[in-house]
Amino acid sequence: MTVPVPRRALLSASASASVAAPALVRAQGAARLLVIGGGFGGATAASYARREYPWLDVTLVEQQTRYITCPYSNRVLAGDLALADITHGYEGLRARGVRVIHDRALHHDPVARSVRLGGGEALSYDRLILSPGITLRHNAIEGYDEAAAERMPHAWIAADGAQIALLRRQLEAMPDGGVVGLVIPANPYRCPPGPYERISLIASYLSRHKPRSKILALDAKDTFSKQALFQDAWRALYPGMIEWISATNDGRVVRVDPGAMVLETEFGTRHRVDVANVIPPQSAASIVTDAGLAGRTGWVPVNPQTLESRTEPGVHVVGDAMFPGPMPKSGFLANSEAKAAVAAAAALLRGEAPPEPIFVNTCYSHVGPDYAISVANIFRADAESRSFQEVPGSGGTSPRGNIPEQRRLEALHADGWYASMTRDIFG
Numbered sequence: 313m314t315v316p317v318p319r320r321a322l323l324s325a326s327a328s329a330s331v332a333a334p335a336l337v338r339a340q341g342a343a344r345l346l347v348i349g350g351g352f353g354g355a356t357a358a359s360y361a362r363r364e365y366p367w368l369d370v371t372l373v374e375q376q377t378r379y380i381t382c383p384y385s386n387r388v389l390a391g392d393l394a395l396a397d398i399t400h401g402y403e404g405l406r407a408r409g410v411r412v413i414h415d416r417a418l419h420h421d422p423v424a425r426s427v428r429l430g431g432g433e434a435l436s437y438d439r440l441i442l443s444p445g446i447t448l449r450h451n452a453i454e455g456y457d458e459a460a461a462e463r464m465p466h467a468w469i470a471a472d473g474a475q476i477a478l479l480r481r482q483l484e485a486m487p488d489g490g491v492v493g494l495v496i497p498a499n500p501y502r503c504p505p506g507p508y509e510r511i512s513l514i515a516s517y518l519s520r521h522k523p524r525s526k527i528l529a530l531d532a533k534d535t536f537s538k539q540a541l542f543q544d545a546w547r548a549l550y551p552g553m554i555e556w557i558s559a560t561n562d563g564r565v566v567r568v569d570p571g572a573m574v575l576e577t578e579f580g581t582r583h584r585v586d587v588a589n590v591i592p593p594q595s596a597a598s599i600v601t602d603a604g605l606a607g608r609t610g611w612v613p614v615n616p617q618t619l620e621s622r623t624e625p626g627v628h629v630v631g632d633a634m635f636p637g638p639m640p641k642s643g644f645l646a647n648s649e650a651k652a653a654v655a656a657a658a659a660l661l662r663g664e665a666p667p668e669p670i671f672v673n674t675c676y677s678h679v680g681p682d683y684a685i686s687v688a689n690i691f692r693a694d695a696e697s698r699s700f701q702e703v704p705g706s707g708g709t710s711p712r713g714n715i716p717e718q719r720r721l722e723a724l725h726a727d728g729w730y731a732s733m734t735r736d737i738f739g
């Protein structure tokens with residue numbers, strides 16, 4: 313059921329300078345929430361808006377008809393799961409009353425409060441939530457562009473699954489004794505522990521099927537998330553298989569040659585590999601960068617209380633596209649941010665103060681099929697510094713040590729996390 317927001321409430325929404333714009337007030341019509349991007353952030357926002365604020369008229373625009381999750385895609389690479397196991401539809405959102413449109417959002421006009429779609433339709437809104445994810449910065453590594461990705465897949469944006477399927481086929485086709493090269497970017501990027509989970513699960517596959525093979529991980533950083541835990545596990549589970557080279561030790565790749573299958577570092581070392589997984593530097597997706605919402609960092613600065621863009625009040629940005637300060641770019645956080653953005657948008661539409669948000673994150677990483685580790689943190693919005701801050705003492709990682717039962721339990725927790733999170737979003 314759609315309950316109209318009273319006209320008086322819309323007009324008195326003084327907490328946000330933008331809210332009382334006349335175009336917003338649709339007499340006794342429902343307030344319109346438009347969401348762009350139907351992934352972890354956007355689909356959560358649309359679903360929660362209908363669940364918690366049934367007076368909102370909610371439209372979701374997503375360019376793909378099915379959503380394939382990046383979480384658990386490394387298990388597809390390892391051959392433990394199929395793409396179908398990590399593919400989700402939008403029937404659940406439709407059943408909740410979300411109008412789902414499969415089209416590409418092309419242009420956002422903040423003055424007219426409207427978004428133009430590829431199919432020609434223009435959608436007006438009272439509040440907009442953008443969660444379009446990332447774009448890959450092609451040619452930030454010389455020679456790495458869309459064409460190169462057909463030979464050296466990134467598999468870092470799941471989209472229709474083609475990149476994940478390609479990398480999996482290449483791993484299957486590689487002879488025993490081959491070398492898999494990974495190129496890993498500097499911070500910030502989508503899913504800080506993701507590349508190291510990927511190294512682990514490729515090693516899991518190779519150790520079972522091509523045990524003479526090697527993994528060469530070339531990193532643009534000197535340290536990484538859950539490093540000690542990953543490296544302990546690599547030594548224990550895959551001895552001698554993985555070589556990780558830090559930036560200081562000439563791990564930063566600056567050039568690739570897909571024809572010759574060569575990865576070249578900043579000091580000129582040329583590594584010839586059999587399979588190359590190149591994860592390039594990233595920035596916010598084009599719908600927000602084209603609209604000028606992203607700052608010099610390539611990510612969108614927001615007001616941490618409401619997740620509204622600092623330059624376009626009334627436009628909330630969540631998920632990986634947002635500049636998150638100390639928060640990692642994770643699906644769990646995108647889900648948490650989306651709920652906070654919806655609560656803020658609804659409060660502002662009603663002329664109320666937005667609630668104080670808390671952001672929760674747990675990132676599980678599989679290192680083998682029955683072996684997982686995790687890191688957890690809680691963050692809050694600090695009004696004074698206008699930034700996100702980690703709540704002191706709130707976080708931590710799995711303990712180190714030879715504790716196989718704990719690792720097995722964490723793998724079960726990870727499966728439970730994936731099932732409950734995807735049900736929360738798409739169910």
Ligand SMILES: Cc1cc2nc3c(=O)[nH]c(=O)nc-3n(C[C@H](O)[C@H](O)[C@H](O)COP(=O)(O)OP(=O)(O)OC[C@H]3O[C@@H](n4cnc5c(N)ncnc54)[C@H](O)[C@@H]3O)c2cc1C
Nearest residue numbers: 349351352353375382383417444445503631632642643644
């Ligand atoms: C290998 C890997 C493993 C990961 N594992 C985990 C994990 O275990 N746990 C975890 O919490 N996170 C994990 N992540 C991170 C997680 O996938 C992202 O943080 C999360 O997807 C971000 O959500 P989002 O809504 O910002 O973007 P996305 O989920 O990418 O959604 C963006 C959506 O917007 C759509 N879109 C973009 N532009 C437009 C447009 N113009 N018009 C219409 N639609 C558009 C896209 O098609 C896409 O569906 C992992 C990532 C990778 C790469």
